[in-house]
Amino acid sequence: MGIEKGIRIGTRVVRSARALPSGDGIPVAPPLVQSVAFDYRSAAAQDEVFGNDRAGYVYGRYGTPTTAALEIALAELEGTAAATCFVSGMAAIAAFVDACAVAGGGRIVAQEDIYGQVRALFERWIRERGAKIIFVDATDPRKVEAALREAPTTLLYIEAMANPLLRITDVAALAKLAHTSGATLAVDATFASPVLLRPATLGADVVIHSLTKYVNGHGDVMAGSVAGSAEVAKAMRDRTILDGAYLPPHEAWLCIRGMRTLELRVRRQCETAQRVARHLASHPKIARVRYPGLPDHPQHELAKRQFGGLFGGVVTFDLKDATKAAAFRFLDALQLAASATTLGDLFSEVLYPAISSHRRVAPEERARLGINEGTLRFSVGIEDPDDIVADLDGALAKV
Numbered sequence: 001m002g003i004e005k006g007i008r009i010g011t012r013v014v015r016s017a018r019a020l021p022s023g024d025g026i027p028v029a030p031p032l033v034q035s036v037a038f039d040y041r042s043a044a045a046q047d048e049v050f051g052n053d054r055a056g057y058v059y060g061r062y063g064t065p066t067t068a069a070l071e072i073a074l075a076e077l078e079g080t081a082a083a084t085c086f087v088s089g090m091a092a093i094a095a096f097v098d099a100c101a102v103a104g105g106g107r108i109v110a111q112e113d114i115y116g117q118v119r120a121l122f123e124r125w126i127r128e129r130g131a132k133i134i135f136v137d138a139t140d141p142r143k144v145e146a147a148l149r150e151a152p153t154t155l156l157y158i159e160a161m162a163n164p165l166l167r168i169t170d171v172a173a174l175a176k177l178a179h180t181s182g183a184t185l186a187v188d189a190t191f192a193s194p195v196l197l198r199p200a201t202l203g204a205d206v207v208i209h210s211l212t213k214y215v216n217g218h219g220d221v222m223a224g225s226v227a228g229s230a231e232v233a234k235a236m237r238d239r240t241i242l243d244g245a246y247l248p249p250h251e252a253w254l255c256i257r258g259m260r261t262l263e264l265r266v267r268r269q270c271e272t273a274q275r276v277a278r279h280l281a282s283h284p285k286i287a288r289v290r291y292p293g294l295p296d297h298p299q300h301e302l303a304k305r306q307f308g309g310l311f312g313g314v315v316t317f318d319l320k321d322a323t324k325a326a327a328f329r330f331l332d333a334l335q336l337a338a339s340a341t342t343l344g345d346l347f348s349e350v351l352y353p354a355i356s357s358h359r360r361v362a363p364e365e366r367a368r369l370g371i372n373e374g375t376l377r378f379s380v381g382i383e384d385p386d387d388i389v390a391d392l393d394g395a396l397a398k399v
Contacts, residue, residue: 018039029257030066030069030253030256031065031066032066032249032250032253033064033065033066033249034249034250035060035064036059036060037058037059037060038056038057038058038059040058046058060246060248060249061240061241061244061246062237062240062241062246063237063246064248064249064252065249066249066250066252066253066256067085067246067247067248067249067252069252069256070085070247070252070253070255070256070259071083071084071085071225073256073259074209074215074225074227075227077194077198077259078194078198078199078200078207078227079198079200079201080200080207080227080228080229081228081229081230081233082227082228082229082230082232082233083225083226083227083228083233084225084226084227084232084233084236084237084240085211085223085224085225085246085247085252085255086223086224086225086226086240086245086246086247087222087223087224087245087246087247087248087251088210088212088222088223088224088245089188089190089208089209089210089211089212089213089223089224090117090118090121090210090224091224091245092208092209092210092224092225092226093118093121093188093208093224094121095226095236095239095240095243095245096186096206096208096226096232096236097122097155097157097186098125098239099235099236099238099239100154100155100184100186100206100235101131101154101155102125102129102131102133104154105132106132106153106154106155107132107133107134107151107152107153107154107155108122108131108132108133108134108153108154108155108156108157109133109134109136109144109147109148109153109155109156109157109183110122110133110134110135110136110156110157110158111135111136111137111138111157111158111159111162111169112135112136112137112138112369113137113159113162113165113167113369113370114157114158114159114162114163114188115159115163115188115357116163116353116357116358116359116360116361117357117360118188119135119360119361120360120361122135134147134150138158138159138169138174139167139168139169139170139298139299141170141173141174141177144156144174144177145177148177148178148180148181148183149181152181152182153178153181153182153183154183154184155183155184155185155186156174156177156178156183156184156185156186157186157188158171158174158185158186158187158188159187159188159189159190159191160187160188160189160191160192160197160199160306161189161191161192161292161312161314162191163190163191163357163377164314164316164351164353164357164358164371164375164377165290165316165369165370165371166191166290166291166292166297166312166314166316167298167299168292168297168299168302168303168306169187170302170306171185171187171197171199171202171203171204171306172202172203172306175202175203175204175205176203178205179203184205184206185203185204185205185206186204186205186206186207186208187199187204187206187207187208188208188209188210189207189208189209190208190209190210190213190214190344191213191312191314191343192307192312193209193213193214193215193262193266193344194209194215194262195214195262195263195266195267195310196266196270196307196308196310196311196312197306197307200227200228202306205228205229205232206226206227206228206232207226207227207228208224208225208226208227209224209225209227210223210224211223211224211225211255212224212342212344213342213343213344213345214262214265214266214313214343214344215255215258215259215262215344216254216255216258216259216344217258217261217262217265217344217345217346218254218257218258218345218346219342219345219346219347220254221251221254221255221258222251223247223251223252223255224247265346265382266310266313267310268382269312269313269344269380269381269382270293270310270311270312270313271385272313272380272381272382272385272388273291273293273311273312273313273314273315273380274291274293274311275385275389276315276378276380276385276388276389276392277289277291277293277294277315278294279389279392280315280317280392281294283393283396284320285319285320285321285396285399286317286318286319286320286396287317287318287319287320287322287374288317288318289315289316289317289318290315290316290317291311291312291314291315291316292307292311292312293311293312313343313344313379313380314343314377314378314379314380315377315378315380316375316376316377316378317375317376317378318372318374318375318376319374319376319399320374321374321399322372322373322374322375323373323374324354324355324373326374326399327352327354327373327374327376329398329399330350330376330395330396330398330399331350331352331376331395332398333394333395333397333398333399334350334391334394334395335391335394335395336348336383336387336388336390336391337349337350337378337381337388337391337392337395338350339351339352341356341357342379343377343379344379345379345381346381346382347381347382347383348378348379348380348381348383348388348391349378349379349381350376350377350378350379351376351377351379352375352376352377353366353371353375353376353377354366354371354372354373354375357377358371378392
């Protein structure tokens with residue numbers, strides 16, 4: 001401390017405010033620690049932290065207190081031992097699937113109607129890395145069981161609620177099949193959010209989220225997470241350190257802020273989505289509505305059992321005029337909902353899969369899966385339900 005008394009102004013301003021004043025009181029909002037690096041008075045202590053022999057922070061890519069607070073909250077929410085946060089949902093998926101199976105040559109059985117960009121990533125790995133990935137209808141446990149029996153499998157990868165067709169997978173049943181065959185079950189539960197589903201409680205080994213969507217819910221953060229065992233967390237931490245995809249503290253802080261209203265937002269969105277789905281189902285310009293809360297949904301009974309009476313905040317529908325021109329007229333006529341490539345935000349958003357999420361999927365494969373030129377995905381916000389319905393009706397009048 002002796003040098004502190006005699007230092008000059010140039011040094012003093014550089015070193016100013018490195019510590020907060022002491023005093024009683026615990027902040028009700030989590031601290032935002034933006035520092036990239038962390039100072040140690042003891043080189044030996046710093047060495048122990050670098051070597052994972054003691055808890056601590058050394059560099060932003062290795063971990064930050066604010067991001068760690070989010071990871072702890074997510075693990076508690078999901079009922080897992082740990083969680084790791086990434087700069088996006090795609091980064092989280094790529095890191096986990098590569099570490100779990102692709103890098104070691106393991107075989108993957110994947111749901112066929114997963115998010116289009118994930119499918120494109122898997123297909124690129126097949127082409128460029130010789131990855132052993134097969135696609136199957138994961139809504140049919142018999143088909144999954146048959147695929148798992150064909151050859152030793154490392155990973156079964158599914159979505160709890162598929163994007164954008166909203167087909168529901170039976171997580172508990174698939175967990176039993178995966179474990180019987182010696183495979184790990186990973187579930188992307190983004191569309192359900194932890195409010196509707198906590199896959200680990202049904203036997204899933206790993207839970208993946210695009211935190212960009214419902215968990216943050218404000219349209220101002222890109223983030224992803226992988227929740228699972230301590231062993232999974234160790235592998236993911238190695239990935240964030242070497243691949244550089246660790247979530248920065250400011251984004252983590254915003255996710256924590258968003259998470260605090262998660263249940264309130266999702267319940268409102270689910271209630272309004274049910275109304276929107278019923279309204280669209282009777283609209284003369286709509287050919288088909290896909291929503292788990294409607295009795296004609298193929299997995300309606302499973303959704304009731306698995307999601308606790310809520311059915312999600314997304315409604316997917318097909319225009320009777322199943323052309324790109326009609327879809328564009330609908331999108332251009334919207335006054336309230338944004339034509340945006342995301343979901344789960346406070347505000348309503350509509351996505352056109354053919355030009356966005358499933359653009360990289362071959363047209364014939366899109367058609368086989370049930371995505372045509374008139375398919376639109378509507379993410380319901382928390383605006384007044386009457387205004388949402390009126391906006392949809394106004395846009396449909398232009399089709």
